[in-house]
Amino acid sequence: MPDTTPPPLDSAQVAHLASLARIALTADEIEKLTGELGVIIESIAKVSEVATPDVPATSHPIPLSNVFRPDVPGATLTVEQALSGAPERDGDRFKVSAILGEEQ
Amino acid sequence: MSGHGAVSGDSLISLSASVLAERLHSGELSSVEVTQAHLDRIAEVDGDIHAFLHVSADALKTAAEVDGARRLGAKLSPLAGVPVAIKDVLCTQDMPSTAGSRILEGWIPPYDATVVAKLRKARLIPLGKTNMDEFAMGSSTEHSAFGPTHNPWDLERIPGGSGGGSAAAVAAFEAPLALGSDTGGSIRQPAAVTGTVGMKPTYGGVSRYGAIALASSLDQVGPVTRTVLDAALLHDVIGGHDEHDSTSLTDAWPSFADAARAGAASGSLTGVRVGVVKELGGEGFQAGVSARFAEALDLMASAGAEIVEVSAPSFRYAIAAYYLILPAEASSNLAKFDSVRFGLRVNPPGGGTVEDVMAATREVGFGPEVKRRIILGTYALSAGYYDAYYGSAQKVRTLIQRDFDSAFSRADVLVSPAAPTTAFKLGEKLEDPLAMYLNDVTTIPANLAGVPGMGLPMGLAPEDGLPTGIQIMAPAHEDARIYTVGATLEALLEQSWGRTLISQAPGHPSMPLPDERAARLEGGTR
Numbered sequence: 001m002p003d004t005t006p007p008p009l010d011s012a013q014v015a016h017l018a019s020l021a022r023i024a025l026t027a028d029e030i031e032k033l034t035g036e037l038g039v040i041i042e043s044i045a046k047v048s049e050v051a052t053p054d055v056p057a058t059s060h061p062i063p064l065s066n067v068f069r070p071d072v073p074g075a076t077l078t079v080e081q082a083l084s085g086a087p088e089r090d091g092d093r094f095k096v097s098a099i100l101g102e103e104q
Numbered sequence: 105m106s107g108h109g110a111v112s113g114d115s116l117i118s119l120s121a122s123v124l125a126e127r128l129h130s131g132e133l134s135s136v137e138v139t140q141a142h143l144d145r146i147a148e149v150d151g152d153i154h155a156f157l158h159v160s161a162d163a164l165k166t167a168a169e170v171d172g173a174r175r176l177g178a179k180l181s182p183l184a185g186v187p188v189a190i191k192d193v194l195c196t197q198d199m200p201s202t203a204g205s206r207i208l209e210g211w212i213p214p215y216d217a218t219v220v221a222k223l224r225k226a227r228l229i230p231l232g233k234t235n236m237d238e239f240a241m242g243s244s245t246e247h248s249a250f251g252p253t254h255n256p257w258d259l260e261r262i263p264g265g266s267g268g269g270s271a272a273a274v275a276a277f278e279a280p281l282a283l284g285s286d287t288g289g290s291i292r293q294p295a296a297v298t299g300t301v302g303m304k305p306t307y308g309g310v311s312r313y314g315a316i317a318l319a320s321s322l323d324q325v326g327p328v329t330r331t332v333l334d335a336a337l338l339h340d341v342i343g344g345h346d347e348h349d350s351t352s353l354t355d356a357w358p359s360f361a362d363a364a365r366a367g368a369a370s371g372s373l374t375g376v377r378v379g380v381v382k383e384l385g386g387e388g389f390q391a392g393v394s395a396r397f398a399e400a401l402d403l404m405a406s407a408g409a410e411i412v413e414v415s416a417p418s419f420r421y422a423i424a425a426y427y428l429i430l431p432a433e434a435s436s437n438l439a440k441f442d443s444v445r446f447g448l449r450v451n452p453p454g455g456g457t458v459e460d461v462m463a464a465t466r467e468v469g470f471g472p473e474v475k476r477r478i479i480l481g482t483y484a485l486s487a488g489y490y491d492a493y494y495g496s497a498q499k500v501r502t503l504i505q506r507d508f509d510s511a512f513s514r515a516d517v518l519v520s521p522a523a524p525t526t527a528f529k530l531g532e533k534l535e536d537p538l539a540m541y542l543n544d545v546t547t548i549p550a551n552l553a554g555v556p557g558m559g560l561p562m563g564l565a566p567e568d569g570l571p572t573g574i575q576i577m578a579p580a581h582e583d584a585r586i587y588t589v590g591a592t593l594e595a596l597l598e599q600s601w602g603r604t605l606i607s608q609a610p611g612h613p614s615m616p617l618p619d620e621r622a623a624r625l626e627g628g629t630r
Binding site: 009013014017018019020021022023024025026029033036037039040041043044045046047048049050051052055056057058059060061062064067069077081082084085086087088094096097098099100101 | 211212213214215306307308321322347350351353418421423424425427428435439442443444445446447448449451452455456457458459460461462463464466467470472475476478479480482483486492493495496497498499500501502503505537538541551552553554555580
């Protein structure tokens with residue numbers, strides 16, 4: 001495990017993270033979050049103090065393996081049910097805006 | 105609070121679910137009467153409490169059907185006809201399911217969560233959906249997009265969170281039973297601060313199919329009630345394997361109600377080793393909480409328990425690990441709210457690509473705490489930081505599991521206060537996310553290790569007269585042990601008080617709304 005403490009968070013980084021997370025934060029929100037997250041990250045960074053290389057990682061408290069079901073068709077939602085909460089539909093399909101922008 | 109007089113035993117809504125169930129079975133009461141009494145109570149007090157986001161329009165109809173079936177001699181489950189409130193994180197195909205978020209406002213899922221389907225099959229009466237911190241992120245219910253829930257003990261205080269709505273609903277006698285979900289304490293901490301009982305089962309003990317996911321390696325659904333026996337009865341209904349949830353355990357669970365009844369009947373803790381976790385007490389804990397906890401330990405010792413101190417040094421890192429693992433998993437789970445298939449869609453001015461629409465929707469649809477945690481999770485998973493943060497947090501999780509293993513080699517159950525303080529004031533910690541996160545110091549370790557834990561009342565803090573709670577934890581799969589020990593402790597405590605804790609609540613049905621409370625409401629507190 002590299003013993004490198006990541007550099008403090010800055011607002012450009014928060015803006016980048018927001019774009020990765022697809023949240024159109026305002027400039028004010030980015031500024032406020034940069035400060036708040038800085039304090040939080042400083043506090044939680046202490047996990048690396050005890051996370052020595054000999055300790056294995058745990059992703060799941062009670063791991064189960066090979067959870068399969070028989071590969072046979074079961075009940076599914078109808079088209080109407082699946083579309084019942086859609087913000088916009090076009091016949092039997094979900095309707096969305098263009099996937100690519102003009103410059104793409 | 106002692107000046108408020110005795111409990112009115114005649115009031116339907118003050119009865120526990122187990123007593124209601126007996127009277128329904130004997131025919132002394134009808135489900136319609138019981139359901140109507142709770143709907144009336146909701147109409148009377150929920151303007152003050154705001155425990156509910158939605159009240160079912162079908163409750164009386166469903167109750168009449170159960171009464172009809174009973175008249176025809178149908179064999180009904182123990183809790184048939186008893187009303188139940190449902191946390192809004194659970195999908196209900198006949199009621200909106202918002203998880204407290206604007207992004208799901210008005211959304212009616214096309215299917216029921218498995219636990220909801222089990223309630224219906226056992227013929228309980230869904231009363232409505234309860235308020236919660238948005239996507240279960242919070243310890244106060246103040247992060248609900250639809251306004252906070254108020255603690256029935258003091259309307260200016262928080263009911264805990266994220267399941268403050270479910271806890272407040274049972275504490276205010278709006279429902280005898282409720283369902284909650286617990287990712288880092290969202291069932292147990294609200295129980296502690298509202299004088300109620302809340303159980304987080306063993307991870308995988310109760311299906312999460314149809315529970316809107318926060319952090320999938322931590323989330324667990326469980327009962328929220330006023331008595332240990334009621335929690336056990338509800339757990340018996342919702343527990344068990346579900347093929348729709350790949351993390352669902354295949355254990356053959358014993359009857360938790362039998363375990364609770366045995367505990368209450370025995371009155372003895374002889375031979376039970378009770379481990380006191382050194383790291384979950386002391387500095388940072390309110391004096392009255394520590395005092396009541398010490399008294400509870402004395403009471404258990406006098407009933408024959410062997411009290412042992414255990415140390416779990418890695419618990420000091422639990423909050424830090426939790427606030428890396430939870431945001432990481434949440435940032436992934438909440439990616440599904442993309443404005444395409446369901447929920448809110450906001451078109452940015454001048455239009456844009458589907459990504460622009462998604463970003464505009466999530467900006468409007470998510471509240472500040474959800475944004476904070478998604479960004480934090482995205483950061484924790486970033487290339488370059490992954491090992492230092494998320495990887496380290498997963499290692500801490502291993503250390504915490506080892507501490508539990510070691511502690512459970514010396515003790516049958518572990519105990520701690522269920523929350524470090526009594527209910528704090530609404531708004532007190534809203535602008536300080538880190539202070540808010542520290543509320544879960546006692547409850548988070550159980551989620552990280554997947555072990556079951558219960559919060560139950562242990563008395564009122566002398567300094568503020570507000571409820572305190574004790575947490576009882578057991579090894580994974582040993583939920584029944586918690587019900588047995590919990591029911592014994594509950595009986596011992598109530599003997600020592602000469603009454604139940606909840607009967608001292610100012611909002612108890614035998615009490616009128618206190619004048620000062622009414623005045624405060626008129627003053628525009630909410």
